[in-house]
Amino acid sequence: MILIRNATILTQDSKRQILKNAAICIKDGRILDIGISHELEKLYKKRAKKIIDGEGRVVMPGLINTHTHLAMTLLRGYADDMPLKKWWFEKVFPFEGKLKAEDVYWGSLLGGLEMIESGTTCFVDGYFFADAIVMAVEELGLRANIGIPVLDFKCPEFESPDDALAAAEKILTKPRGAELIKFSIAPHMLQSTSLETYRKCKKLADRYKIILQTHLAETEAEVEYSRKKYKKTPVRLLVENRILDKNSLVAHVCHLTDDDVVLLAKSRVNVSHCPVSNMKLVSGLMPLKKLLNKGVNIGLGTDGACSNNNLDMFEEMKLSALVHKLAEKDPSAAEAQIILDMATINAAKAIGEEKNLGSIERGKAADIILLNFQQPHLLPDYNILSNLVYSARGNDVETAIINGQIVMENRKIQNVNENKILKIISERYNG
Template structure:
């Protein structure tokens, strides 16, 4: 018998590996943060000894969900300014609120709330873009989930930096502190082409290449952005980025709502990944990203929630359901995006988008043990004919029962072990008076 740290079982083990293997009455053996074996429960329990054995009755195990675009700290601006177009929402509400309220303390507290929400809804990795990355990293580590912390860059002063040098220095500080960390991956995030010049994008690219980190940007989110970039530079956003040699596998572009066929091909050819943020795009009425066309053209499409101020939650389970349903309606074709494709977008495609597919995104031997268990003993998950269907079309965030990241139990039977839920909520409510001055 070999020793494992944890054995977790499930009536269904949804591996999301290349062959889409589905194991019934399965189990996963975990040691030193990694999956060391996966297979039938009988054989795993015959071969491994473990002090921690998690029962699998009425449970489905799946890879932890990967949220590829968010601004986690914006959970504190949830519901602050709704029912507005993006430009007005950002310029008149979010940016002024950020200018007056953001601080290291704000990010520390807000990230605890965001991580709590993500753990409870089965997210084990999030790709962030915001400010005060060091504080974001600190709370992420405390919560135990995996964070790709994108340090935001703008061409004008903000609370996080006054000069370009300071913005880039913020990135360097995070790289120096966290490069090689087991949970935190530093990333560089020039915000968008309407807030950063092509020169700033090139500078960010040079830094990313030098340190081998990924680049996280907003791209072609609104029709206004496309016409603005066309009038400033004579090129559409994707064309402009391609013309300066910016697009590559290193780049994860959030939104990509307003693309023409040529731009879709450019994303596919360059290996640029997309984070589809449908609920945010719907709420800000930005439009519908042509993801069915993108997938057909070979673009790697993943899913993001965007910040909670424009969604208004961080639920990837909710997002999956919306994605699968809305695109059927847009295409007038119920086969346009199926349950399996949608779950891939929320797992393995997300891992590819972050250049982490060798580490996360599926349940396979050797990968990090980032595992979510769903409680199937619910009226809305009964009866069960197809587990993929239930995960995508029927499950809700509160069905998430147990969460493991990096081989560590973060939540068991719905109880979060790394953060004190009451304390986090109490702490968050203390910020309300200060933030509510910016209410719409």
């Protein structure tokens, strides 16, 4: 049993309560109780194996990154300041073509460390060599939804889409003990994945009751491709073919018609918004206001480190708020609470986990982070929510708990030898 006492708790519950002088009791990986600190201390102090003093700390749900490619941390700083086509064909594809499972393992460890150290406790991934990702993620103690990528081209792991689907089936039927890892199927995008392959992916997703995630309407070129080949927008094509529904998560959607927005809302498709990646690659800007007005559920994502170039969800939150204020010419647009919801409870909803994750409430999984708010850039605390979204940084996260396990305490990673991993990464991957 862990007791976090005397803290300010940003619950993200349905009332969005912020509790002062509060405590949380964690037992068997779940939140057993939450309430006034001195009352909970009376109840649980004696039984608690570990007591964390929350004085000057803000306790909140761990952040959920709804779209990334973890091992692309290996491509951080490898391809910048260039047009998208050049970025893909001259840098990313050739690099990825040489990747082996071992590389993906090291890249995932690197990305996983970065995530924990910046307050992300759960993420949605999509990359080759899922077994290597699983190995890294399990060592770190992270929670993840790992997407098996499917595309019509030959890729580092698979010769064909059928190979990828067969491998996915093997992974999905393999018995696993860990409840922290789930899987999804990830048809890549329309330009690399045929409608036929999308259909096969959807069939598999339905059979195994898993999420289908894909990149969608990310670039103007993709929309043009779809209009030319299928005479439809990417959204209309996939909705009409029953590929997308409430069990889908689509990343980017920068280029939408008003009709697309309605279709996404009606089909209850979940969206992953990755504004930093979209800005860096100049892909476009997702119409946040239009989607929210129609009630589309949106989570936030960093995308891979090659197009961001970090996995810091605090930075993603701030930039997301700012870019939409600018685009709408309205400083009241994309307010802090909306943005924080996209990184917590709505992100949980986007992966079908809103009953288990995304807020601090009794019975939910104990995925919790503690931030040190006794720092110059986080004082005074007129408005904790505002400080979190506009002033906080990933490295303000001091302690991270996932499924009731402390994975980082006072900035020290608990489950792996971080220095050793960083040394290996710098030796293996350099200019």
